Amino acid sequence: GQQVMQIPQYQHVQEGEDFTTYCNSSTTLSNIQWYKQRPGGHPVFLIQLVKSGEVKKQKRLTFQFGEAKKNSSLHITATQTTDVGTYFCAPASGGSYIPTFGRGTSLIVHP
Amino acid sequence: DTEVTQTPKHLVMGMTNKKSLKCEQHMGHRAMYWYKQKAKKPPELMFVYSYEKLSINESVPSRFSPECPNSSLLNLHLHALQPEDSALYLCASSHSGETTDTQYFGPGTRLTVL
Numbered sequence: 001g002q003q004v005m006q007i008p009q010y011q012h013v014q015e016g017e018d019f020t021t022y023c024n025s026s027t028t029l030s031n032i033q034w035y036k037q038r039p040g041g042h043p044v045f046l047i048q049l050v051k052s053g054e055v056k057k058q059k060r061l062t063f064q065f066g067e068a069k070k071n072s073s074l075h076i077t078a079t080q081t082t083d084v085g086t087y088f089c090a091p092a093s094g095g096s097y098i099p100t101f102g103r104g105t106s107l108i109v110h111p
Numbered sequence: 112d113t114e115v116t117q118t119p120k121h122l123v124m125g126m127t128n129k130k131s132l133k134c135e136q137h138m139g140h141r142a143m144y145w146y147k148q149k150a151k152k153p154p155e156l157m158f159v160y161s162y163e164k165l166s167i168n169e170s171v172p173s174r175f176s177p178e179c180p181n182s183s184l185l186n187l188h189l190h191a192l193q194p195e196d197s198a199l200y201l202c203a204s205s206h207s208g209e210t211t212d213t214q215y216f217g218p219g220t221r222l223t224v225l
Binding site for chain 2: 031045088098099100104
């Protein structure tokens with residue numbers, strides 16, 4: 001199966017600080033998706049990256065896919081309390097039918 | 112309509128009970144999934160149905176039995192569960208089951224096995 005490491009496992013920030021989570025794979029990926037799960041909620045799709053070196057932005061969120069397509073990151077600028085939740089990467093390689101979720105990074109924002 | 116619905120929201124059952132979880136979507140998606148999620152862990156894939164046929168079974172014990180009566184409905188039949196099966200059970204759907212599909216998740220059924 002997919003070997004992927006997502007770090008950090010937890011991140012505490014003060015409101016207004018930036019946050020980054022990283023997803024690193026041992027194999028080349030065909031694409032990677034990012035999901036957010038609020039406490040007590042269900043995963044919600046955020047973005048998909050397909051191309052080498054791709055960068056996509058959604059307001060304060062910036063998603064990057066590495067040149068070698070083995071790693072990805074999600075960066076949030078100036079966190080808000082509404083950003084609280086667990087962010088999962090879900091990478092897929094050519095041999096896997098379904099993306100496998102990374103272990104997630106839980107973001108805690110202190111007001 | 113981009114909603115996946117699941118019933119019940121909560122379920123408490125004994126180890127000898129038989130119960131079923133239900134999932135429904137009306138987005139015209141042809142792939143549907145069951146995931147199990149324990150606290151502070153990522154969702155773990157259990158089953159995938161593609162065009163109403165079971166395409167993936169991730170070595171799930173036989174006490175979990177999936178069923179896809181039609182392209183909009185997905186059931187998970189439970190029998191003789193163990194306390195360690197207590198978890199959030201998530202249903203998801205996607206367009207056709209390709210790795211580039213977006214998965215739409217339902218709110219989940221929180222299952223407690225006594």
